Amino acid sequence: MKNDVSVLRPKNIKELDQILLRNGAQWTFVAGGTDLLVRKQSWRQTTHIIDLTGVPELHKRIETDNRRARIGAAVPYSVVINHPFIKAHFPILCQACSQIGSIQIQNRGTIGGNIANASPAGDTLPVLAVLDADILVGPAQTGDFKRFKVNEIMKGPGQTGLQANQYIAYIEIPVLKAKNQFWAFRKIGQRAAIAISKLSLAVLGWFEEDRKIREIRIATGSVAPVISRHEKTEKILTGQFLSEKLIEQAAETIKQEIDPISDVRSTAAYRREITANVLRDVLYALLKA
Ligand SMILES: Cc1cc2nc3c(=O)[nH]c(=O)nc-3n(C[C@H](O)[C@H](O)[C@H](O)COP(=O)(O)OP(=O)(O)OC[C@H]3O[C@@H](n4cnc5c(N)ncnc54)[C@H](O)[C@@H]3O)c2cc1C
CATH class of the missing domain: 3.30.465.10 (Uridine Diphospho-n-acetylenolpyruvylglucosamine Reductase; domain 3)
Structure with missing residues (x-):
């Protein structure tokens, strides 16, 4: 030194x-x-x-x-x-x-x-x-x-x-209300371990007693130059019952809502597609739970 x-x-x-x-x-x-x-x-x-x-x-x-x-x-x-x-x-x-x-x-x-x-x-x-x-x-x-x-x-x-x-x-x-809470964190990288994210997706929310979505928060990493919540997609889902139609609508909305970059790890087009797919996957898992 x-x-x-x-x-x-x-x-x-x-x-x-x-x-x-x-x-x-x-x-x-x-x-x-x-x-x-x-x-x-x-x-x-x-x-x-x-x-x-x-x-x-x-x-x-x-x-x-x-x-x-x-x-x-x-x-x-x-x-x-x-x-x-x-x-x-x-x-x-x-x-x-x-x-x-x-x-x-x-x-x-x-x-x-x-x-x-x-x-x-x-x-x-x-x-x-x-x-x-x-x-x-x-x-x-x-x-x-x-x-x-x-x-x-x-x-x-x-x-x-x-x-x-x-x-x-x-x-x-x-500290958040635990009752009826759901969450998911998904990371897509080049490999299973020691990988820098091409995409990370965080979802946190709460169901009503009847499983209508009371609130949902969605944020992505590695997609745009800064981290942001995806409020348009959150709005599509809030107050609704999960269904195949709603999930497809949410996946289409996030695809339009994000403003992805192209860099050494991925192209913008790939990031748009993968973000929609990962959100779809998280929401289908919730629908089936
Ligand atoms: C092999 C490898 C794999 C990795 N994998 C991942 C991964 O999967 N996901 C991921 O997110 N990151 C990954 N990283 C990056 C890194 O490990 C993380 O970003 C980690 O959180 C950095 O924390 P640190 O304490 O080591 O930061 P440092 O290296 O000590 O500091 C990083 C920067 O933050 C500043 N800094 C640190 N602490 C403070 C503070 N309290 N206030 C103000 N400034 C501060 C430093 O000045 C520096 O600019 C990886 C790194 C390596 C080497």
Whole structure:
């Protein structure tokens, strides 16, 4: 490493915030390092590094109560996946985290890193969108963190709205009504394991007692430059009973609604088709359940 690189390892969140409020440098935060360390070019230009893994509030803590879970942004995926409260209340998040990379990546990688990396292929992003998670951003001013939704933080591939001294502190997820809830997370990649998504689809919703859809939230990753919910498709399904006709209508709507990109992994035409097919598959599974 170059001699003029400064690496700080604050011991708690107060110390971290003091550094950031005092020093206006172009900070690079490191959590698991699974994205950062493979980015050879930009990593070489880094001069001011803050290692978040020494901050227990961010690296070790998941706080829960009957209203919400607050996950430290630098808590490794494997801890999130095995946390009893997260498993019980947010199985869709566990499902997405357990499909990221390999066990080794899950032991180091973090949700905060996934968000800040701002890749449209970040697997937690569509899930956080349907869970309506708040992203809490520090440094805290008079004890308060700034709150954003995932689509407000992500501005485009590799770009966030975070300023040079801002970091993601927590991911806060409201506890949702469990009764009549349904959910699905599907990921399409080149291979079964250690694959970057060509498409990820997150669906979360609730049935009425009579199985009419009361509410449904649908978000995709890897399709467009940013993560978004698909409100037109959600509207087609809301207040309706699932039927073959409705499912075909929803599949056709999402095909029109998304604005896919062509890149090294897939063409836009493929992404349009596969998104409709995967949604169709999820809805047919619900119809048959
Ligand atoms: C082999 C391999 C397989 C992978 N597979 C997948 C996959 O299947 N799905 C997927 O989504 N991703 C995958 N990834 C990408 C990566 O593992 C994830 O994006 C992971 O969540 C990054 O977290 P991290 O803690 O390692 O981030 P880091 O590498 O530490 O940081 C990533 C970026 O976020 C910034 N950052 C980190 N934490 C914060 C914070 N709290 N506040 C502000 N900025 C922060 C860093 O400065 C950097 O710019 C894979 C990576 C590898 C190497």
